[in-house]
Amino acid sequence: MAQLIQPADVGESTDPRILRSRRMLMDSLVRLLGNKEFEDISVQEIADEATLNRATFYLHYPDKNALLRAMTAERFRCLITRRGLSFTNCDGALRAIALGVCDYLAETAGCPSQLAKMPLEGSIIPVVEDMFREGAGNHPVKAGVDPELLATSAAWAIFGAASRWYQTPDRISAEEMAGKIEAMVKPVFLSAAEHF
Amino acid sequence: MAQLIQPADVGESTDPRILRSRRMLMDSLVRLLGNKEFEDISVQEIADEATLNRATFYLHYPDKNALLRAMTAERFRCLITRRGLSFTNCDGALRAIALGVCDYLAETAGCPSQLAKMPLEGSIIPVVEDMFREGAGNHPVKAGVDPELLATSAAWAIFGAASRWYQTPDRISAEEMAGKIEAMVKPVFLSAAEHF
DNA sequence: ATGTGTAAGCGACAATTGCCTATTAATTTT
DNA sequence: AAAATTAATAGGCAATTGTCGCTTACACAT
Numbered sequence: 001m002a003q004l005i006q007p008a009d010v011g012e013s014t015d016p017r018i019l020r021s022r023r024m025l026m027d028s029l030v031r032l033l034g035n036k037e038f039e040d041i042s043v044q045e046i047a048d049e050a051t052l053n054r055a056t057f058y059l060h061y062p063d064k065n066a067l068l069r070a071m072t073a074e075r076f077r078c079l080i081t082r083r084g085l086s087f088t089n090c091d092g093a094l095r096a097i098a099l100g101v102c103d104y105l106a107e108t109a110g111c112p113s114q115l116a117k118m119p120l121e122g123s124i125i126p127v128v129e130d131m132f133r134e135g136a137g138n139h140p141v142k143a144g145v146d147p148e149l150l151a152t153s154a155a156w157a158i159f160g161a162a163s164r165w166y167q168t169p170d171r172i173s174a175e176e177m178a179g180k181i182e183a184m185v186k187p188v189f190l191s192a193a194e195h196f
Numbered sequence: 197m198a199q200l201i202q203p204a205d206v207g208e209s210t211d212p213r214i215l216r217s218r219r220m221l222m223d224s225l226v227r228l229l230g231n232k233e234f235e236d237i238s239v240q241e242i243a244d245e246a247t248l249n250r251a252t253f254y255l256h257y258p259d260k261n262a263l264l265r266a267m268t269a270e271r272f273r274c275l276i277t278r279r280g281l282s283f284t285n286c287d288g289a290l291r292a293i294a295l296g297v298c299d300y301l302a303e304t305a306g307c308p309s310q311l312a313k314m315p316l317e318g319s320i321i322p323v324v325e326d327m328f329r330e331g332a333g334n335h336p337v338k339a340g341v342d343p344e345l346l347a348t349s350a351a352w353a354i355f356g357a358a359s360r361w362y363q364t365p366d367r368i369s370a371e372e373m374a375g376k377i378e379a380m381v382k383p384v385f386l387s388a389a390e391h392f
Numbered sequence: 393a394t395g396t397g398t399a400a401g402c403g404a405c406a407a408t409t410g411c412c413t414a415t416t417a418a419t420t421t422t
Numbered sequence: 423a424a425a426a427t428t429a430a431t432a433g434g435c436a437a438t439t440g441t442c443g444c445t446t447a448c449a450c451a452t
Contacts, residue, residue: 044437055440152356153353211419214428238409254409
């Protein structure tokens, strides 16, 4: 049993020291990613840039991948809420979410390269999943359809598509791509919906 | 530029020494995964179990994740071809592919646990993608629909769903799950198809 | 304000990683 | 069959990782 609990997952901590340390670590990583690639950044560097001890790092995250995941999830969630996105008002939400994912991938391209190789699925997909899950209550589905599963698959489909788009050399605009993704994924929801 | 070429990718090598070494490394990893978790296995152990020098490992794979990816891709592809699966005869192929993914995840459960935490997306999804791409030729699609994108999204959707299923404590049978996945993903293909 | 809990800092540790330079052994080419 | 090519081995290297035990400093409740 490697790590049953991921310290950074429980964001419920109110201790200002913890919040401060985690913020400094995330900010540190963001800064460092501007200079070099993720794989070339050591935990020591992250700690130094954050003016924290290396041991303190391990107090919060089991390894640098965990920090990357936490950071990505936070930044992506931030981008989404900054846009006031949610699935409560449903019209165009699918396209907006797809656009959010595309934009985030492109935006974080401040990093030198190979962002697509980084393990971002684990951070972005759950956030997208949550949004679908949140909006699921408003929409009755056919018998036998599992809304949870729907949310999961849709989130993976969107991320996969956005990821492929981002890796494409001469890519179309994020807006165009979001339109394509919407058109492609929408049928999943339509066919699951209880029409009457 | 981390690694522009992944040595193991070019399977075009005919040198028996290379083939032998890679096979032994993969088999070694399979065996070790029966005893302990991936994260707790060192490159030295893999090399020892394979009766190869540690330097030889790095001659073939940049790190143990690359070996895991290569091994997973090979084993999954093997399972698929063993079942004679392809998208050329299209009827039920979608369900069969979904079943293949579910079965592979469940089968590899010989590993102690946390298989879901392993980076398997990078190995399984491309294989599934290839199958869709292969079968795409037979099916004309509406104007503006990109078959490549379709393949990517479908592969991600299926893997995501199967992955969620596998992580569920009291899960339904793989066959049942494959049915659900088929029903969910099929509309994507139907709506993209050129009906007449 | 004063203690109690807990985070942060510090130094050190064995283990692992990724890479390097020969040197030897095997395949492939000629 | 000899030569050229290339994989495998051996040993060693600095750097990094993940983890300790211990001490100091801060936060919150009393």
